[in-house]
Amino acid sequence: MLKELALADDAVVACVDAPAWPLPERELIAALDAAHRLQQRLAAVTLTLIREIDGRGTARSQGASSTAVWLRERLRLTVPAARRLIDLATALDAGNPGIRQALADGTISLDQARVIADTVDTVQATAGPEAADKAVSLLTDWAGQFDPSLLRKLGNRILDHVAPDLADAAAEAALEAEAARAARDRHLTLSEQTDGRLRLTGILDAETAGLLRAAIDPLTTPSGPDDQRSPGQRRHDALTDVCRLSLRTSELPEHGNDPAQIVVITAYDALTAKLGAGTLDTGLSLTPQAARRLACDAGILPAVLGGAGQILDVGRQRRLITGPLRRALVLRDRGCAFPGCDRPPRWCDAHHIEHWADGGLTSLANAVLLCGHHHRHIHHSDWSVRLGSDGHPEFTPPAWLDPEQVPRRNHYHRRT
Template sequence: MIDALEQAEAAVAACSDAATWAASEHDLVAALDAAHRLEQRVAAVKLALVREVDGRGTARRQGASCTPVWLRERLRLTIPAARRLVELAATLDNGPAEIRQALADGAISVEQARVIGDTVATVHAAADTSAAGKAVDVLLGWAGQFDATLLRRMGARILDHVAPEVADAAAEAALRAQEARAARDRQVTVSEQSDGRLRLSGILDTEAAAVLRAAIDPLTTPAGPDDTRSPGQRRHDALADICRLALRTGDLPENGGDPTQIVVTTNYDSLTRQLGAGALDTGLHLTPDTVRRPACDATVLPAVLDSSSQPLDLGRQRRLITGPLRRALILRDRGCAFPGCDRPPRWCDAHHIHHWADGGPTTLTNAVLLCGHHHRHLHHTDWNVRITADGHPEFIPPTWLDPTQIPRRNHYHRRT
């Protein structure tokens, strides 16, 4: 398989240098069709490999919490894209062989294969194997004429064609399946921009969408005739107001032993002169005026740093890694320190490098921030962690994973 894939890769590489401008219109269109078919064929091979990797548990054996996280690191995918890849691989593996073959033949696209697999599963649950088989034939025929969106829309009434006697009951089942897909696909992504702002995007299921609208709509009305904010700006401000209201309730869960709060960091010189620019524990920076605003109605915890950016004044040392010591740990590690992990501080545990029960001290130089999965992984595998001369943690992989045991660091969390 590897030899064949390498030969195919070489052939595709040769095509990438071809002078497309010199091709006739007929040849150009034919080449486009061939490239599209090849893309689907390669996708079928990729999905089969993903399914086998997932079935063998390769991801967990190599230190990842799940196959999508491993794929993100290995193939540099987003988590939603990696999760969809794993789910489609499972759907095709468990579904009719005709769908896999059609994708392998380049007759359908990956998105069409996803729609057909979902629809056939719904038909099988509502009717029987015979009806599901007929549905496969009908949907594969339609796939030659319609894109994935139209195919899903038409598939909603597929039983009218293959099993009309159960079509009404199936419509209800399809609605349940739609709700299940909405629950499966729900996600919110928070992406940091280069200038420190955040881009918020996502998909809400029906219930969460209704809750959001009920909470946000009363706060998005213009404040008066002089309110010049755009609708998008009003929604932004309404979301911020909802978050402030939630912080004021005091009912939010604790973060690593501390109440939910805003942590603002400033350096010693700025603190002694006047309140200067600050940095949140998420890594975002604030102007002096912005720092003053949350200080009016939120718990703001000052963390003073010396000239080398090391925590200087964080309160007394305690046996447990909570309070001031945990805040120092968050300032240093920014999140789970295990290589390749992007879990934020609020999802992390504080781990004693040299265990407390074995005489290890509760100090910043003997602690590292780890998410729950990597905390357990470090305790039960041959990975080792140490604090280097620059004050940051690095991890030594076991010999079975890397015979040279080259130290690794986490590069997801921004360092200063």
């Protein structure tokens, strides 16, 4: 397979370098069709490989918490996109050879294959394998005329064509399947921008969407005739108010044995002089005005890393890494320090590099933040962790994974 893929790669490279402008219009369109068909065929190969990797447990053997996270690190995909590929690869492997063949033939696209697989699963559960086979044949034919959105709408009434006697009874099953897909695809992504802002993207299921609207809609009303904020700005400010209100309750779960909190790092002298900018424990920057506004409703705790202020090294007097020591650890590691992991500090445990039971100190120099999965993995695998010359964690993989055992670091939490 590797040899054939290398030959295909060479052919594609030759096409990339070939100019398109000399082609007559007919050949130009034919070349587009051929390139699209090749893209779908390669997608079928990719799904086969992903299914095999997922089935073997390759991701976990290499330290990743899931195949989706491993694909993100390996192929630079988003986790939701990786999950969709895994789900489709699993569906095609579980008894949908007709869909896989249509994809391999280049007659349907990857998005159409996903729609057909979702629809056929519902038909299979409702009307049995014979009706499912008819649905595959019909939907792959329709795929030549309709894009994925229209194909999904047609698929919602597919039983009218393949099993009319069950169509009405299956309408409820179709709604339940749609709700299950919504639950599967739900996600929220927080992407840090270079200027310190945060981009929110995601898909909410119907229930969560209703809750969000119920929470923010009353707060989006213009404050008066002079309110010049756009609707988007009012929704932004409403979300701010909801978050402030939630942090004032006592019902949020603890993290790191501390109550739920927002942590702002700034110089005390600069804060009192109204000049100091601040930094959240997530790495986002705040203006001096925002830092002072948050300080009005906050407890101020000194935290001096490597200095003579707050005591960060508590030695053998205590085993748990909590309070000011954990805050210092969050400031340093920013999240799970294992290479390729993007879990935030609130999801992490503090791990003793030299185990406390073996005489290790409870100190910043002997601690690292790890999410639950990687905390277990570091205890039960041949990976090792140490602090580098700059005081930041680095992980050495086992020899079977990297014979040269080159130390690796996590780059997801870097600030630049």
